[in-house]
Structures are given as structure tokens and as C-alpha cells.
Amino acid sequence: MGRGIVLVVALAAALTGCGEATSEPAADEATPGLPAASPTAMLPADAPVRARATVLDEGGGPMLCLGSVASSYPPQCSGPDVGGWIWDEHPHESSGGVRWGAYTMDGSWDGTTFTPTEVRESTPEDWPKEDLAALFASRCPAPDGGWVPVDPATTTGTALSAAHRVAEGLPDYAISWGDQTINPVWPQTVQDDPPSLEVQQAMNDPRWTVLNVGVTDDVARAEAAVREVWGGALCVSEFANTHARLREVAEDLEDLPGGLDSGYGSIGNTVEIGVVFDDGSIQAWVDEEYGPGVVEVTSALTPAG
Structure with missing residues (x-):
């Protein structure tokens, strides 16, 4: 939507079988208590999957664009x-020898190739809607009298930038953001896409911003430090992971097979x-490797239907 939004699944496995129970698990079944395996290749899907994506062909064959798509022309x-793609069977655009289109498709995924069996053009209804107000809402209840500046003299854009820098320098810093709702x-x-220049300028008024600061340990220390430079509305709350820890983990996962954005x-x-496909085993592995609630894996290919 062009607003700089960082858009930005726990495994529950239950194995059942027919016939008599055996004392040992089958070779292809996960044994409880054993560590999850580190992914070494993209996972295949053993059932039909759905893709909501751009198909693009630069002359070397159609590709399924499950990650970022540059907004060039x-x-x-x-x-x-x-696999099995015939451009004449699907509405598409073309320019400079490149053909492309956005589709919602069901098909099979063998770990390297997506072969569609049902294809239709995508519509806006195919994409999940975000509640932006809920996404950016402050984590604190509104104080008595509402969210108002406590010191208008330090409720400025310069002071807001300084407050972010102070927050980022805290040893247990997790995140900071402005709630402009x-x-x-x-x-x-929210209604206008894109909003007018007048609306964008009005949204930059620090008097109508609740600065949110998240830390993992000392909320009182964080609030006192930020209050030295920021007189506007402020919410300091506790988060689970420091920014430094998340950066470390993200760097560690840069070469994850099938990784997208x-x-x-x-x-x-x-x-x-995001990964091309996860049957739950990648999420199980990152939970075991880094701890639950540190990494969220999203599968671009989802079960069909």
C-alpha cells in the first residue's frame, strides 16, 4: 500500500495409523524428543497447494514470483x-519481451517446480486485509484525559527523532514506533490509496503521535530516559526479544533454503x-534452534482449497 508497512506458525504434529500399534516408529515418522532437522533443501508438498503470485517470463521460461516483485515496467x-505453462491460455501483459500476470493457482510442488492445475486471475479479494489501526496501536491503555503532550515545548519532530535515538541506545531495546491512529x-x-499530500503532512504532526518504546527488562528506566527529551504522548511496554537478538538470528538465517523475504x-x-513452502518442519526447527516466539515462518505456498 506504499506506506512503509512491514508486512513483514507453530507446528502441532499428530501421527495416527491403521491396524495394530507397533513399538517402534516407522522410518519416515518423526520420533518425539529428537531434535528437528536443519533444512538443507526446499521442501516438496505431498498434497495440492495454492499460490497467489506473479508468473513472469523474461524469455527463459515462466517463473513463480513468491517473493518481492520490483515495481518497474x-x-x-x-x-x-x-511447469506446463502456456501463455496463450492465460490473460497477461507483455513489454520488452517480458510476459507476466498475477494469478491465484492450485497445483503441485515437487520442491523445484510448481505445476498448476487450476489458474485464474487474482483479484484484490484474494489477498488478506490488514487492520492497520490494530497493527500500529499503542500497547498501553489511554491515560486519564487521553493521549496529550505533557510538555508542548518538547513535542516536536526534532524531539521525536531524539527520543527514538535514546530508545535505541538502551541495553534492552526491542522496538520503537509512532502510533498515529x-x-x-x-x-x-486508511481510506485513500494513496492519501493526499495534505493528509500526509497532517499525519506528521508529533502532537498526534504516541511514541511507543518496547524493552525486554526495565520499563521504568526506559520511560525516564525517553522523558528527558520527549514531551509528547508516550507508551513504554515490555517485549520478549531485543532488537540485537533478532538481528543476530536474521543474519543466521540468510541462507535458509527456500527463503524469500x-x-x-x-x-x-x-x-x-517467508519460505517457498513449509509443512511445519521449518517452524519446528527454528523454534528448537532459537526458542519459541523468536522466528515466525510464513509459507508462500499454502494448502489448496
Whole structure:
């Protein structure tokens, strides 16, 4: 939506079988208590999957663009091969020898190639809607009298920038962000895409910003430090993971097989990593490797239906 939003699954396995119970697990079954395996290749899917993605062909064959797509013309992206694709059977655009289109598709995934069996053009309804107000909302209840500056003299853009720097220097710093949902023009920001220049300028008013600071340990220390430079509305709350820890984990996962887009430092307070396909085993591995609630894995290919 062009607003700089960082967009930015726990495994529950139950094994059942028919016939008589045996004392030893089958060779392909996970044994409880054994460590999850580190991924070494992209996982195949043993059932039909759904893809909501751009298919793009620069002349070397169609690719399934499950990660970022550059907003150039023609667009640019990369991804796994698409099998059995015939462009004449699907509406698409073309420019400079490049053909592409956005589709919702069901098909099979063997770990290297996606082969669609059902294809239709994607519509806006195919993509999940975000509640932006909930996404950026402050973690503290509104104080008596509402979110108002306590010192107008230090409720300025310069002071707000300084407050972010102070927060980032705290030893247990997790995150800081501005909650602008209290701004009277916020509804126009959500409804208009893109919002007018006048609305964008009005949204930058620090008097209508609740500075949120997240730390993992000492909330009182953080509030006192930030209050030395910031007189506007302030919410300091506790988070689970420091920013430094998430950066370390994100760097460790840069070469994850099948990894797409990744990021950290969002309000979710996790490393958010997209992969081509996860049947739950990648999430299980990162939970065991880094601890639950540190990495959130999102599978681009999801069960069909």
C-alpha cells in the first residue's frame, strides 16, 4: 500500500495409523524428543497447494514470483520454475519481451517446480486485509484525559527523532514506533490509496503521535530516559526479544533454503521470514534452534482449497 508497512506458525504434529500399534516408529515418522532437522533443501508438498503470485517470463521460461516483485515496467522478480505453462491460455501483459500476470493457482510442488492445475486471475479479494489501526496501536491503555503532550515545548519532530535515538541506545531495546491512529486525519490515511499530500503532512504532526518504546527488562528506566527529551504522548511496554537478538538470528538465517523475504524489528517482535513452502518442519526447527516466539515462518505456498 506504499506506506512503509512491514508486512513483514507453530507446528502441532499428530501421527495416527491403521491396524495394530507397533513399538517402534516407522522410518519416515518423526520420533518425539529428537531434535528437528536443519533444512538443507526446499521442501516438496505431498498434497495440492495454492499460490497467489506473479508468473513472469523474461524469455527463459515462466517463473513463480513468491517473493518481492520490483515495481518497474516490466516488473522484475525471480523464483522457481512453473511447469506446463502456456501463455496463450492465460490473460497477461507483455513489454520488452517480458510476459507476466498475477494469478491465484492450485497445483503441485515437487520442491523445484510448481505445476498448476487450476489458474485464474487474482483479484484484490484474494489477498488478506490488514487492520492497520490494530497493527500500529499503542500497547498501553489511554491515560486519564487521553493521549496529550505533557510538555508542548518538547513535542516536536526534532524531539521525536531524539527520543527514538535514546530508545535505541538502551541495553534492552526491542522496538520503537509512532502510533498515529489518534490523529484526526487517520481515517483518510486508511481510506485513500494513496492519501493526499495534505493528509500526509497532517499525519506528521508529533502532537498526534504516541511514541511507543518496547524493552525486554526495565520499563521504568526506559520511560525516564525517553522523558528527558520527549514531551509528547508516550507508551513504554515490555517485549520478549531485543532488537540485537533478532538481528543476530536474521543474519543466521540468510541462507535458509527456500527463503524469500525476511525482516525483523516490526511490532511482531520476531524475525519474520517467508519460505517457498513449509509443512511445519521449518517452524519446528527454528523454534528448537532459537526458542519459541523468536522466528515466525510464513509459507508462500499454502494448502489448496
